[in-house]
Amino acid sequence: MPTDRSDEFVVFDSVQKSYDGEILVVKDLNLSMPKGEFLTMLGPSGSGKTTCLMMLAGFETATHGDIRLDGKPINNIPPHKRGIGMVFQNYALFPHMTIGENLGFPLEVRGMGKSEREAKITRALGMVQMEDFVNRRPAQLSGGQQQRVALARALVFEPELVLMDEPLGALDKQLREHMQFEITRLAHDLGITTVYVTHDQTEALTMSDRVAVFNDGRIQQLAPPEDLYERPENSFVAQFIGENNKLDGVVETINGEHCTVRLDDGTLVDAQPVNVSQAGERTRVSIRPERVESNPERLHPDAHLIDAEVLEFIYMGDTFRTRLRVAGNQDFVMKYRNAQDQPRYQKGDKIRIGWRPEDCRALDA
Amino acid sequence: MMSTQATDHDERSMDARGGEPLKRSLARALRRQKIRALLLIAPLLAFIVLGFLMPIGSMLFRSVENPQITDILPRTVVALADWDADSNELPSEAVYTALVSDLRIAIEERTAMTMARRMNYEMAGFTTMVRRASRPLRRLDDDATGPFRELMIEAHDDWGDVATWRALKAYSSPYTVGYYLSAVDYTMVSGEIEPLPDNRSIHLMLFWRTAWMSGLICFLTLLLGYPVAFLLANVKERYANLLLIMVLLPFWTSLLVRTSAWKVLLQEQGVINQLLVWIGLVADDNRLAMINNKFGVIVAMTHILLPFMILPLYSVMKTVPPSYVRAAKSLGANDWTAFWRVYFPQSVPGIGAGAILVFIMAVGYYITPELVGGPSGMFISNRIAHQWNVSGNWGLVGALGTILLVAVLVLYWVYDKIVGIDNVKLG
Structure with a gap:
């Protein structure tokens, strides 16, 4: 059967996983990755993302379903024969070996000669600017340096697929941001297919070609970062990715690309129906805080206007963050850039706010 | 100011x-x-x-202290100073006169036998010589004058032997290395340091036996304990707790009970022999000798010391993150390579701690070799106890104990040089 394998380099085909025979940690996972893609599995802890990674690496076996790598089922191939590079959360650099020996290890077990080994070690360390540390021990390196070495070790034997299990979790913010950039650069330069696991949504959005949002053992949405943020397909994704205002209500009318929602306090709002299909359905309307406007000059002509009361005005430097009471919801947040022409509010101010109907998405309740 | x-x-x-x-x-x-x-x-x-510190200090002191001869035979010691031990001639009448007056006071004060026993450690028969001499000496008048040489030789021939006087002279200093010499099977009874005859040499052989048997026991506990510790560190917690209790169970049983249990199992009419005879593997009149020899000691001590190997191993293995082995496998190492190149080196500190603990405990073990060792399974500690209880030779006990202590300290130092004591983890 001639299939285009370049689009199906890694495939999860209705994969299930249970540890105790009672609870499914992964429920019916279907995923297919083309070669060279950087895919992130994002989700809260216990959502099944790490289990998926471990099944791909071979440290866990799928209870049901197939995992295929480059067209071949790998369920019965032991981890050491899969040829998948892996970066671990705590780096897992072997403490009794020098950096050079750590990198030489995968080459040595493949029976590679000494001179060839050394050339590859130097090249791999060069990729992460760590050539000078070849004779140090892991304990003599900082967290960021260990991270680079772990990356180099996962790449040194030139695997086509690299898995990363929350590799930046232990680093401080600045270093983390720098490493995010370096990892994506390396992955793209070398054309490696990468599966990256994290619970940090910023990391997921900035690094990935596509993000798979996991919750409750299922992929909730699999989409490029922009789609994920702009067009979440359900409330979980909307809540999990970025900040989000939610207003609960019932669909009153629905007409193709538009619907009206009667909120619980009686206010009527226009929204874009995403996963509501008929009038009378309960829904949760979601609006991003930065899409809410209060400055009349900036409001779009089609904008839907609604009354709000300022509960809190927070100065955050580059932005202002205003907490409002909107349609009975006290946690409604409006966020805008700090600029000369932007208004500043006091607690208790009564204002009118608005947003474009397409920024207001009616999702599942 | x-x-x-x-x-x-x-x-x-x-x-x-x-x-x-x-x-x-x-x-x-x-x-x-x-x-x-x-x-x-x-x-x-x-x-x-x-x-602890005072007994050790007292032991060190007793191993060199030698006051009996100078205290009890002061005049003789002074008189002997002029005598040339190499001359092959008996000492002069003056020396005999000094001896007689020293002995008469000693007999009066009932200290003569103390001196005799001290010399008897070095020269068998000395107590008899003193006892024989005391009878004519007691009958002697207070102002009796010599010649005493004939009197003494008449009491016991050996008083006329140059060897006796050489021995007395050699051991007449208030501090002596004599105990250490006999602790390593040497003597200076003739005035020269020379090895003891083979039939009296026992200590070096016992030191050596203690060392190699302890080493073997240490190795066996490692061989048996490593897989157990590995299992303990890698199974689910509730199973690990159950296993740990089984490892610790022997700790809660008296050492004597455990050793006696091995006696029941291993003796000629014991469980194992009966079973082998019943199966027909061993003839009834040719039962295996598994007790009162080295085999019994090795079996019983390996069993008793096993927890001391397992516990440090376990506590170290528990700290080795499973991600190391996973990382090794993801890098292409098979199970054995991942274990040998990555896991095992991480567990070496535990091996170090367990080995040093078991070896040092084994070197000083007394009760088990005493109960199941017999003459061929005896350790140096049993010899020390024998010298203490039966011979009352505290000086030799001190010297043997000190050598054992120093040997352990030297081993500890060598171990520190090779393994590095910082690499040893007990938990």
Whole structure:
């Protein structure tokens, strides 16, 4: 059967996983990755993302379903024969070996000669600017340096697929941001297919070609970062990715690309129906805080206007963050850039706010 | 005057609130803490000083102390100083006169036999010589004059033997290396240091046997304990707890009971022999000798010391993150390579701790070799106990004990050089 394998380099085909025979940690996972893609599995802890990674690496076996790598089922191939590079959360650099020996290890077990080994070690360390540390021990390196070495070790034997299990979790913010950039650069330069696991949504959005949002053992949405943020397909994704205002209500009318929602306090709002299909359905309307406007000059002509009361005005430097009471919801947040022409509010101010109907998405309740 | 002012100024600049120098108020604030800390450790400190350091000091002292000859035969020792031990001639009449007057006082004060026993450790038969001589000496008048040489030789022939006098002269100093010499199977009874005849040499052989058997026991506990510790560290917690209890169970059973249990199992009419005879593997009249020999000691001690190997191994293995082995496998290592190249090196500190613990405990083991060892399974500690209880030769006990102590310290030092004591983890 001639299939285009370049689009199906890694495939999860209705994969299930249970540890105790009672609870499914992964429920019916279907995923297919083309070669060279950087895919992130994002989700809260216990959502099944790490289990998926471990099944791909071979440290866990799928209870049901197939995992295929480059067209071949790998369920019965032991981890050491899969040829998948892996970066671990705590780096897992072997403490009794020098950096050079750590990198030489995968080459040595493949029976590679000494001179060839050394050339590859130097090249791999060069990729992460760590050539000078070849004779140090892991304990003599900082967290960021260990991270680079772990990356180099996962790449040194030139695997086509690299898995990363929350590799930046232990680093401080600045270093983390720098490493995010370096990892994506390396992955793209070398054309490696990468599966990256994290619970940090910023990391997921900035690094990935596509993000798979996991919750409750299922992929909730699999989409490029922009789609994920702009067009979440359900409330979980909307809540999990970025900040989000939610207003609960019932669909009153629905007409193709538009619907009206009667909120619980009686206010009527226009929204874009995403996963509501008929009038009378309960829904949760979601609006991003930065899409809410209060400055009349900036409001779009089609904008839907609604009354709000300022509960809190927070100065955050580059932005202002205003907490409002909107349609009975006290946690409604409006966020805008700090600029000369932007208004500043006091607690208790009564204002009118608005947003474009397409920024207001009616999702599942 | 200037300097005082400067000091005053300095102190004032460091004043605490009440106008008191900061250092002094800090010291006062800490004093209570220090006193309390000292009080807390005081009982144990006193106990260690009295029960541990003092006995060791006394042991060291007893191993070189040799007052019996100089105290009891002072005139003889002085008189013997002029005698040439290499001359092959008996000492002069003056020496015999001194001996007779020393012995008469010693017999009066009932110290003669103390001296005789001391010499008897080095030269068998000395007590008999003194006992024989004491009878004519007691009958002697207070103002009796010589010649005494004939009198002594008549009492016992050996008083006319040059060897006797050489021995007396050799061991007449108040401090001696004599005990250490006999602890390593040497003697200076003839005035020269020379090895003891083979039929009296036992200590070096016992030291060597103690060392190699302890090493073997240590190796066997490692061989048996490593897989158990590995299992303990890698199974689910509830199974690990159950297993741990099974490992610790022997700890809660008396050492004597466990050793006796091995006696029941291993003796000629014991469980194992009966079973083998019943199966027909062993003839009834040719039962295996598994007790009162080295085999019994090795089996029983390996069993008894096993927890001391397992526990440090376990505590170290528990700290090895499973991600190391996973990383090794993801890098292409098969199970064995991942274990040998990555896991095993991480567990070496545990092996080090277990090995040193088991070896040092084994070297000093007494009760098990005593109960199941027999003559061929005897350890140096059994010999020390024998010298203490039966011969009462405390000097030799001290010397043997000191050698054992020094040997363990040297081993510890060598071990530190090779393994590095910082690499040893007990948990």
